[in-house]
Amino acid sequence: MKKLLIAITALAAVACNNNKTNETSMSETNISEAPFGVLASGDSVKLYTLKNASGMEVAISDLGGTIIKWTAPDKNGKFEDITLGSNNPEDYLSNTKYLGALIGRFGNRIAKGKFSLDGKEYTLAINNGPNSLHGGSNGFNAAIWTATPIEGAEPALKLTYLSKDGEEGYPGNLNVEVVYTLKNDNSLSIDYKATTDKSTVVNLTNHAYFNLKGEGNGDITDHEITINADKFLPTDAGLIPTGELKPVKGTPFDFTTAHLIGERINDTTDIDIKLGGGYDHCWVFTDQTNKLKSVANVLEPVSGRTMEVFTTEPAVQFYTGNFLNGKATGKSGKKYEFRYGFCLETQHFPDAPNQSAFPTTTLKPGETYTSTTVYKFGVKK
Template sequence: MHASFSYRVCALFLAAMLPGAAPAPMARAAAMAVTLTRAPFGTLPDGQVVERFTLANTHGVRLQVMTYGAIITAIDAPDRRGHVADVVLGFPTLEDYVVNNPRGSLYFGATVGRVANRIANGTFSLDGHVYHIPRTEGTNALHGGRRGFDRHVWHVEATATTTDGASVTLMRVSPDGEEGFPGTLVAHVTFGLNSRNELSLHYRATTDRPTVVNLTNHSYFNLNGEGSGSVENEILQIHADTFTPVDAASLPLGTTAPVAGTALDFRTPRRIGACLRDGGQQMRDQHGYDFNWIVNAAPASAPVLVAHLSDPASGRNMDVLTTQPGLQVYTANALDGRYTGPSGHAYRQTDAVALEAEHYPDSPNHPDFPTITLRPGAIYDQTTLYRLGVEPGGTPAP
């Protein structure tokens, strides 16, 4: 298997820190473009201690990730006036993440697995064996079952700092049969931040039996700032000509369709809200956007630019680059004001947009889709980059 660009990037991060190496002396900290700190973030009812890591560069960009659920809890970024705000939805405390998400229904900032998105009837076949995953969304298995990867404490495998960036690698072992999935899966996620305001998420996994795996991050973005209201005026561009149509249960029909002439046509930049109230069947069934755009014909060897998001009010913008074949775009359709973020404001529908780079939904049941089967000896290896920027003059809303 050829080495990907993402693997080389993370290798540079990890090479800077040998196992057992002592922490960098304070004299070196000033030379680092990105600092990395760790601190306790709380304790779970079973006594497990959860840590949170903070990666911060000299441009005011800061990434926070905790070991519970390998969850991104905050992404701070400056606007055109230099004002820094958190641009992802989340909660202020660990208890909020545990109590407000009893069945894994929100996934704020979470690493989702073993299989992200939906599996029809919670059932799939692999090598002649039928496997059953707990149904958590009607008849669907959603985001890994009742207790997916977002509901476990991950092990801190490594941290690294270089003159250009910093990273933390989290790991968990998903045992054979967990949530019905076959094989012991060893999963790693490396969260990185560099001096170019790029947040990198590098996923790797291996298995001892044939299994299926589809990992992603479920951060909800609002570039005007968490708790600032609807993202309908934010400008989105998606570099995709086709998408996978779904039925009323959000399951793919097994076909692809052109975005041209539909509410899903973001080939040229336009407001998220421009067609949000489109009366077509697809939009009615999903209550907004919750679709998979085909952004790469097959998994790419290096991250490809697949989407651009910008906010006219603040001037913040973000590129999304990935090796994954699909991009699930979700306009927080299920938020109804019951949950309150760190800002103290209640979250409602369209208060954010999730840009989930992943394989297609229900892939195990559609042989024509890019496969998510992982076999012993192979390595699941995917990377997604979120590149933050600012537009001094803003972007006029069309």
């Protein structure tokens, strides 16, 4: 009887230890999954929340691979959601602001929704005046991706999507993989990969809107920004690049040293500011290598929050929420008014398929498209 009691006690101890091991394993991954809602189509969508050892949380939906929530500490250690978004998944389909979404097959604009590749002309969906924007009427932002949590010391979420041949007018079956990794230094790495079975064009990015004061807490003109770019791309009235790479020196586009976003944003004596209604342009980095490099820094002086951007891409679209108009209501119930958020969309050049002097965005069978962008948060006290 005594031996039996000892055996039972031993088994109970093993079971207890196994449970502790499982609990530790789950807490190490810091990934939770929850329903996000049901779309009008009847499709259910989910929300995956990553949490790091520092307390930062990033919530991502399988709808559009969209970043729904992103918290960051201020100089007093207070965490606040610093990205624009909605609590209603249907809003991500009904508005055209692309809040937090993955963008593809081609980020930014393609003139007149047409391009030629290997001697054949392709016609795309037109959804921005006469042009095609961010992949068309139903781009990657509107797709439901397959989501796979990745266990490890730093939580990650892998998203995959098959963009079929002819979708929105683009050629080739494009297999896309995007991995979000939340690191313990309060950075979020976004790693993109894609392959195709037919020559096509690819330009992937994320369209997160940031307000380092907290989402809905006023406009972003009082943020200070540096962009490590010595040129930018002037545009026509439809925001299609003219083909010129214009030096930023001596213009309101010179952020090689820190300036407030609002310092020169309304200088309508500058034709490019006037055409963009502020900043909605592509900056070309001084460092054109495809290595991961620091390309931008942002400071919100009251909270002390800082954000540094690293990327392997050659350019960034800096957009200052010029089309936000108060019609969208944010997660905290506040209206998103004019310039309540800014975007730093790392990418290749807009309209590159039609401009041979620009770095190519062509992807051929047997090749692999890869790109990495990192957003790293800190504080300045």
